[in-house]
């Protein structure tokens with residue numbers, strides 16, 4: 019099978035090019051380059067896109083272009099939000115970036131025996147970068163012919179830039195036909211920490227105009243709409259008082275604040291009103307704080323870490339001297355004033371069938387974000403187990419990839435929504451937990467109240 023290296027930034031163009039290379043019959047080897055850019059969310063998007071579209075390998079290379087700076091993407095220069103002058107190369111241009119990237123792709127192509135390098139440069143709807151023009155690609159093609167052992171021995175590597183003369187609307191139309199999920203891509207030069215686009219930079223404006231030109235809504239915006247809570251509000255589906263039923267602080271009287279909205283769709287989700295069918299409405303931080311009664315406040319979901327306003331909420335709670343637990347699946351990272359972060363990475367047993375399958379599967383584990391959470395916070399890792407042998411094996415493989423967590427902070431909670439099946443699975447899990455020095459995690463709200471909302 020013919021092979022190609024595909025430069026995959028995680029943006030709209032590179033995802034389209036990957037889908038095109040795949041459709042053209044190439045075995046694709048994706049290459050993502052972390053160059054010190056401020057829009058690092060692209061790397062996570064690249065990982066998701068690579069999994070969804072399917073690649074033979076995906077390498078992430080590190081080249082620190084911050085060393086030189088000279089760009090709003092790699093230096094302390096503001097990203098312009100009001101367009102750039104006609105004919106000017108904007109400050110978002112990164113000096114010689116595509117020369118560096120294509121050079122690395124050429125090296126990788128030689129190693130994997132690729133006959134093509136796919137790159138998503140585009141000279142029509144672009145920001146005016148010199149290394150996105152046809153003459154640049156032609157010149158690099160000439161260089162490639164004389165640059166490597168493989169090419170001088172007659173194994174040509176063709177630089178494929180299939181989007182170079184296409185307008186952005188045309189690119190998107192083609193990508194949609196190829197099945198690209200643009201909700202998984204990020205093009206913004208200045209996204210917020212959650213990955214939501216700023217909507218104002220050059221790249222956002224070109225992208226949004228292109229979607230509107232073809233009468234479509236950018237799925238990235240609808241994915242991120244829930245992330246951007248302006249005016250310090252949070253979508254809340256319930257606030258209630260109970261005892262914490264799970265984890266190392268089980269039994270503590272607590273106020274639960276449940277944020278509505280989730281980036282995952284677990285097959286067995288016991289709070290579908292915060293994920294599959296999100297309910298509730300935006301509440302101001304003041305209204306939320308005023309409804310908290312107990313010293314211990316559990317901010318849960320859904321996925322609370324998706325929302326920027328969670329930072330305001332936790333700061334307000336801490337300023338009032340409250341103890342704050344955040345419950346998260348660990349797919350996002352934020353710096354918050356939390357006393358305990360209860361991370362519940364979702365195992366393969368959570369993956370649903372149907373249209374959410376690929377998205378859930380590609381998002382449910384982020385080694386980067388799990389590692390940062392573990393290194394930053396007082397954590398517990400809570401795993402929901404269903405199929406004992408497979409699930410314990412998966413937990414062990416996962417924790418080998420993460421920073422060390424004390425065995426007593428690794429909690430195993432049985433899947434089940436009635437006390438009978440819960441206890442049966444707990445009995446099955448018990449010897450495996452004891453053997454490893456982990457903890458069996460209670461699920462008191464099921465034990466005490468059954469599968470009931472607001473408990």
Ligand code: SF4
Nearest residue numbers: 280283284287293320
């Ligand atoms: S992460 Fe939590 S809220 Fe989201 S779907 Fe899974 S169980 Fe439900």
